[in-house]
Amino acid sequence: MKRTWRMHTKILLLCLGVTFSALILQMILFELSSSKMIYKQAKNESFHSLENMQEDVFDLIKRIEKVLIESYNEREFMHDLKEKTDIEVLREKYPREAYNLATSHFETTDGVVALYLYNMENEIISTYRRAVTPKHNYPLDIYETDKDYHADVVKEYVASERTDMMISSYYNTAREKEILRFVLKFYSNGNSRNTIGYVVCDVDSKTLLEIMKKYCSSEDMYLWFQPMGDRPAVSYGTIDANEKAVLEEFQKSISAGRQGDKKTIESGSRVFFQVEQDKYNFGAYSLMPQEMFYENQKILASNLALILIAMFAAAMAVAYFVTKTLTRPLEEMTDTAKKIKEGDTRLRMKVLKEDEIGILGQNFNEMLDTIEELIGREYKTKLLLNKAEYNALQAQINPHFLYNTLDTMGSIAQMQNCRQVEALCQSLSNIFRYSLDMKHPLSTIAKEMTHLKNYIYVMDVRMQDHVNYVFDIAEEVLKAEIPRLSIQPLAENALNHGLRNSRREKCICIRAKAIGEEMEITVEDNGVGMPEEKVKSLLETESVRSIGIYNIHMRMKMLYGEEYGIKISSKEGEGTCVTLKIPQNVKEE
Template structure:
């Protein structure tokens, strides 16, 4: 999963990077091609400027000017002399710096000049050539560029023709002749190339009429003639993968077109692609290694956690080790440790509560005097008292017998409140016999509440505690009242006496003792009742005690209202 999440963005970013690099490479290669083309045009313009200067030099040559100004003085017999003179003078001007020059011709108006001279001919010869008649008159004042083939079509020739003006002071606008410099197209155009580029490109020169003056490859010229390659934009990426670049050549009133193959773009793109593939493979290997190592570490930590869970499952709740770190496993381990500790605490609390409950029940049973033989003995004493007409003895034994009968029946822990009230009535009767009728018990409980279920022997320890402590040392009659209320699903049994009462500090200590569950020598009966209620119904139930010195004490027993 982690490997997939890592590799998807890596592949996506690699693909975007390759696309971006392809675009950059195309721009870089295009820039190189444009620079190459511009350099070629600059070189070609430089050579054209040289030929323009050469044309001006030849036109201004004094020898040529003199001959052409006096051309009508010469006849056919003078042509050999003039031809030799022109050849000698051309060699003096040209030297040997122009290997591409095929020929230099002067076309004079004198019809006596030959039609097939080496350097001098009549104007009729030029007028018969195909380009001359189609040239607009406005062009006649400027140099003209045209091309043709030599005899036998062996060489491609490009010619530069310009009018030769009369440089005499009074006739400077008169055209004396036409000067034409013929150059070999291949030497002229090829020598202008920058030889840093691959030789696999093709190029062509064409004029404003889309006439091709020169093409390095006939196939390229054919594609230009057919319109398969237009060259409308400065840089075009053709469907064939080739790159076409063209640049204007003002001196030729035309343009140059270069057709470059796509191998350079493909080569650079392939190099970038190989690097990206290498980079992706490295990331792949690194990710696999890291994923494997991370899985080993993760599984090791998971096995530790699983072993810990297995020990807890076996009941071993001791936390022997902790998984360090800040990852999810460490967080889960921390939460698991907290849960186990809390579980152990709950088990301990339940165990302690269970022991306390058993102890409370045992204490309650120990407080009950319920051997059967004692009950049978009391029955015998009651029968003897009746026979002897000892009514007080009979009443006491009857009450004590009822109390024993009530306590002997331990099958039910919950009994109707009515039975619990009857039990404390018998208890108070017995105490009044002992203490000479010093206690008065009042029970104010509605009939419908007397059927509510309460714990057995719930009220008798409270009444006993009042007799033993609240009225100790008092010779006046002690009043005790038992009431019952229903509050929000709870049954409140309230025992009130008018005994000596307790101070606020004594009340606080007693309530704290009941809440803490600690055992003290005093108020064991109250503590037993509170513990039994807690263990049976929960911590929210139990005893609530209020008291004022000299006024009395109120003990409220709060239990669920159970019908």
């Protein structure tokens, strides 16, 4: 027995073969590359880059320290600090000392934003602030109690026996950025045990950020500076939210002074680097993804190129095979169907194989044989019947309204000499013109409302009825298209049948609104209503009472489909609500 391969089996085997071949090729190429050697070399290069960055930062810190040491040249100021002069005297005598130091010795590019001079009782003597605006706002005194300027670290340093310059930072909420802080003690006659005061210099972190940007070689790198035992000062780069816990763990360890001596540490998918300074307590750290070190870019690019070429060749072979074995019968079937649609109904599928496409082709041929017998008779008959039904429904406009109105106008013209006849004639003329325009079967909601108002005016004059009309038409549906004479017959039916025998105050409400891509028009009266059996019969059979409703209902179903048309709800003694549902903005009928 001849074995028949199913289509899904062929496709599955092809996909598995191509995928397996690609994976084997990728594995071989990766093994051939010296991944371990490249990984180690990349780590060394990253560490050296961090060392170079730390050297640039060291030069920046050294330059700031050199300027702060210039304060010793103010001999009179230093003498008063040594003599522990009263703070009020110092403030009165040296109000611009901080300003002179900041503006005379620092360059604009150094980014000094504030400078403070203190005595050993942590009392402010002189303050310099580069700008005082809502955005650029710096404290008058770092020991202000209402805000946190990280001043406790400064106090701790001043009280300690440290002789080096302290580097710290605080977050300026007004500027929403980190501010670097340098603190240098003043000593009496070079005696490191006799501290007489200190200077605090706050510097914009942008200078440090520019150095960090220069050494950031990847968007996935994360660099930061942090003094040992203090908070992180300045950071640059991005880090995944899932790896943020690793970063916080390293930063907490540095803040607690527990960081080990290892220069590189691998943690999860990241590699941690650290480079400390010998003189200043200001370490440089980085977290980098391990993926950056695994493969050399050139080797990776060449490997990927080989894989792409191999996969492209395999894809071409697969596409050719699929075209030969699978898609050609489908294309033949599509071309046959297209030619049959154009009129050549004698065509049939040929060369049918023993698979799903062959069975489909055989059923397709049998279907064509059946259609050929019916296409010349049933299809044409149905089109003619639909056209005849539509024309008949369009023609079912009750002429009695027009004749009765003309009689009424004649009576009024004979009995009264008033402008009412003129207005009545104008309304009736508009009604004639709108109703008899068969060249344009589609109108708009706005035009339908104008036609309805003309009809209402004529009926008010003719019947002398006191009927209140309420219009609630959404603006977005005014330009929506609707078959001509679809709303006025609903109002006419409400007036003639719903309100004619009503004794209470009469009212008809006409509403139109959009619901998604559809549109609903409702005509509701507070008349006598009708029983449920009569409501059901109005839409199923044509009668004198329901000719307008039945006409509209059948037209909508014929034009738009069975889900559209009229829905009626009514209660005896309460009134009737007729709802017309059609698609919105139909472009052609």
